Amino acid sequence: MNEKTTHFGFQDVPESEKAGRVRGVFGSVASKYDVMNDAMSFGIHRIWKDAMMDWLAPRAGQRLLDVAGGTGDISFRFLKRAGSGHATVLDLTEPMLVEGRKRAEAAQMEDQLDWMVGDAMALPFEDNSFDVYTISFGIRNVTRPQEALNEAFRVLRPGGRLMVLEFSQIPNDLMQWAYDLYSFNIIPRMGQMIAGDRDSYQYLVESIRKFPDQETFLEMVRAAGFENAKFRNLSLGIACLHSGWKI
Numbered sequence: 001m002n003e004k005t006t007h008f009g010f011q012d013v014p015e016s017e018k019a020g021r022v023r024g025v026f027g028s029v030a031s032k033y034d035v036m037n038d039a040m041s042f043g044i045h046r047i048w049k050d051a052m053m054d055w056l057a058p059r060a061g062q063r064l065l066d067v068a069g070g071t072g073d074i075s076f077r078f079l080k081r082a083g084s085g086h087a088t089v090l091d092l093t094e095p096m097l098v099e100g101r102k103r104a105e106a107a108q109m110e111d112q113l114d115w116m117v118g119d120a121m122a123l124p125f126e127d128n129s130f131d132v133y134t135i136s137f138g139i140r141n142v143t144r145p146q147e148a149l150n151e152a153f154r155v156l157r158p159g160g161r162l163m164v165l166e167f168s169q170i171p172n173d174l175m176q177w178a179y180d181l182y183s184f185n186i187i188p189r190m191g192q193m194i195a196g197d198r199d200s201y202q203y204l205v206e207s208i209r210k211f212p213d214q215e216t217f218l219e220m221v222r223a224a225g226f227e228n229a230k231f232r233n234l235s236l237g238i239a240c241l242h243s244g245w246k247i
Contacts, residue, residue: 009206030095032195058082062131068138072100120148136165140211149224168240
């Protein structure tokens, strides 16, 4: 039988190859990942992540699973807001986790953090293990996003919360055209200048365009079993938050 294919940016690749390619992309850019986030978004990604925390409203004592957590941005924010609790940062790419451990926040919160290499589609945790599941700018890189959502539902406790932050689509053709013009012409050049890696950032731009729009992804969240599922656009839809509850 022919193997199923999936997209890697604008390329079609065998499903078995995507994870390795994604690992290569993020391994290549890990040391410059946080700097590039600031450069690409003019720092606005920080506002989006704060908006994520505002809607999430972390509470003391909660256990967070931060999938595709990379350098720990979301986990650090969560623990600071919660005041107490625990976060497990899981990522497919070990160099990203290595960079996260170097951050000052990691030393301050050492007792509240675990760092783990793992796959969003096959989480190494028992059912009903976490209060909150977050994935920020990571689910579009998963080979089968629906399986990642299903796994999120499995490992959350009853009453647990899913929160996804991801790039999305602007519901205005002219503004989407202008944003695409910036994305495809400027971001890969930034990647070359700052990270010495044009190809990885070309992939990242293409992967955004291949990701489902807000309503389509909302139905995927519901299909995984989440209730009271909603989304909020950020910056006119350049990014979007999706929320759901395991009830």
